[in-house]
Each structure stands twice: as structure tokens, then as C-alpha cells.
Amino acid sequence: MFYEVVIPAAGRGTRMKAAKNKLFIELAGKPIIAYTLEVFETDPECGGIILSINPAEEEMFQSIISEYKLKKVKKLVPGGKERQQSVFNGLKHIDENSIVLIHDGARPFIGHGLVRELADAAFQYGGAVTAVPVKDTIKKAKDKAVVETVERSSLWAVQTPQAFRVSTLIQAHERAEEEQFLGTDDASLLERIGEAVMIIEGNYDNLKITTPEDLYVAEAILHKTRT
Numbered sequence: 001m002f003y004e005v006v007i008p009a010a011g012r013g014t015r016m017k018a019a020k021n022k023l024f025i026e027l028a029g030k031p032i033i034a035y036t037l038e039v040f041e042t043d044p045e046c047g048g049i050i051l052s053i054n055p056a057e058e059e060m061f062q063s064i065i066s067e068y069k070l071k072k073v074k075k076l077v078p079g080g081k082e083r084q085q086s087v088f089n090g091l092k093h094i095d096e097n098s099i100v101l102i103h104d105g106a107r108p109f110i111g112h113g114l115v116r117e118l119a120d121a122a123f124q125y126g127g128a129v130t131a132v133p134v135k136d137t138i139k140k141a142k143d144k145a146v147v148e149t150v151e152r153s154s155l156w157a158v159q160t161p162q163a164f165r166v167s168t169l170i171q172a173h174e175r176a177e178e179e180q181f182l183g184t185d186d187a188s189l190l191e192r193i194g195e196a197v198m199i200i201e202g203n204y205d206n207l208k209i210t211t212p213e214d215l216y217v218a219e220a221i222l223h224k225t226r227t
């Protein structure tokens with residue numbers, strides 16, 4: 001299934017506590033964002049990439065695009081204050097009759113197989129996310145006092161890519177904006193307006209590089225995939 005992708009890359013990386021956008025941090029000599037972009041660059045089914053960025057970082061992104069010969073990056077658009085706004089800004093540049101994938105710049109370890117499964121599922125159902133079964137016991141708490149233990153068998157830790165029919169996702173974003181709803185992922189915007197979202201089981205390697213210790217894990221995953 002032919003698709004386009006929006007990559008939100010305009011975050012500040014607050015939790016990484018680095019002096020720069022965490023997407024410029026290098027793993028084995030290559031910036032994190034270059035790994036992420038290369039997955040889509042090398043997938044024949046990907047028609048184009050829209051990158052949402054902080055305009056102050058445009059030169060850095062352009063230099064990575066040129067160094068890694070990323071020809072599918074069609075446009076750099078300004079990101080927003082929140083991830084949701086960065087995605088919405090990118091979405092405005094995607095053909096409304098197609099399938100779009102939304103994928104965090106900070107998740108470099110995805111493969112073509114999963115990407116294609118998601119695009120196919122979005123064509124069939126409207127929305128699809130990749131997720132892994134939750135491994136820990138999850139408790140709800142108020143002021144650190146436990147309120148309840150949530151039944152784990154139905155819990156999934158949701159990742160990106162998330163794939164959608166473009167018209168459905170635009171409608172969901174417009175409604176969220178009108179109603180000032182801010183979600184932590186795009187699928188939640190579909191869920192709240194009653195649109196279907198299917199889960200495609202992914203893998204635990206699809207790490208979102210968020211905090212400093214994630215860099216050690218990322219190096220290990222990279223090493224594993226190269227040996």
C-alpha cells in the first residue's frame with residue numbers, strides 16, 4: 001500500500017536533558033533522525049516524507065538531508081508547541097485521498113514489514129497503531145496512594161508508526177483543535193470521535209529515545225541489528 005509519512009521532529013528533548021534537540025544526538029556516528037528517515041527513504045512504498053521541525057533548526061536538518069541523500073523529504077514545515085500541533089501542520093501537506101503514517105523522529109528502530117502492515121490495516125479499517133503487550137503491573141494512584149491495579153491482560157503500550165486514512169485523521173485533528181483536546185498520540189483523536197483503530201502487534205525494540213539511559217539501550221539495539 002502506497003503511503004506518505006509525517007515525522008514530528010520539533011520537540012525540545014526536555015527529558016533527555018541534552019543541550020540540543022535529542023534527534024541530533026549520534027548513535028555510532030549517525031544522528032538519530034537520519035536512522036528514522038532512512039527507513040522511509042528506502043521503502044519503495046513510501047511516496048514522500050513531511051518533516052515538522054523547529055524553524056531555528058532548519059539548517060541542521062537540511063545538512064542531514066543532504067549528507068544522507070534523503071530525496072523523499074518533500075517539505076520541512078514548522079512544528080507547534082505540542083506534538084499534536086506539529087503533526088497537524090504536517091498533515092496539511094498530504095494528499096487527502098491517501099494513507100498517511102505518523103512516526104516519531106525519536107523512534108529509529110522500525111522495519112519495512114511493520115510499516116506496510118500498518119498502511120494496509122489503515123486502508124481497511126481507517127486507523128491502525130503498533131503496540132506491544134504491557135509487561136509491568138500497572139497501578140493507578142492519587143498522591144502516590146494506590147487506588148487500583150489495572151487488569152493487565154487488555155493493556156497495550158502504544159508506539160508509532162500510526163497509520164490512517166488521511167481524510168479521517170484530518171477530521172479527527174480538526175475536531176480536537178475545535179474542542180481544545182490534546183492527546184498524547186494521534187489514534188486517541190480518532191477514538192474520541194468513534195472511529196476505528198486496530199492494533200498491529202509490534203516489538204519491544206521500537207524504543208522512543210526519551211531519557212538519557214535510553215541511549216545505552218539504543219546502542220545495544222543497534223549493535224544487535226548489525227551483527
Ligand SMILES: Nc1ccn([C@@H]2O[C@H](COP(=O)(O)OP(=O)(O)OP(=O)(O)O)[C@@H](O)[C@H]2O)c(=O)n1
Nearest residue numbers: 008009010011012013014015081082086105106
Ligand atoms: N512540540 C513537539 C513535541 C514533540 N515533537 C516530536 O514528537 C516526537 C515524540 O516526542 P518526545 O519523545 O516527547 O520528544 P520531545 O518533545 O523532544 O521530548 P520531551 O517531551 O522530553 O521534551 C519527537 O520526535 C519530537 O521531536 C514535535 O514534533 N513537536
Ligand SMILES: C[C@](O)(CO)[C@H](O)COP(=O)(O)O
Nearest residue numbers: 083104158159160184185208
Ligand atoms: C505517540 C507516542 O509515541 C506513543 O507512544 C508517544 O505518546 C509520544 O511521546 P510523548 O512523550 O507522549 O510526547
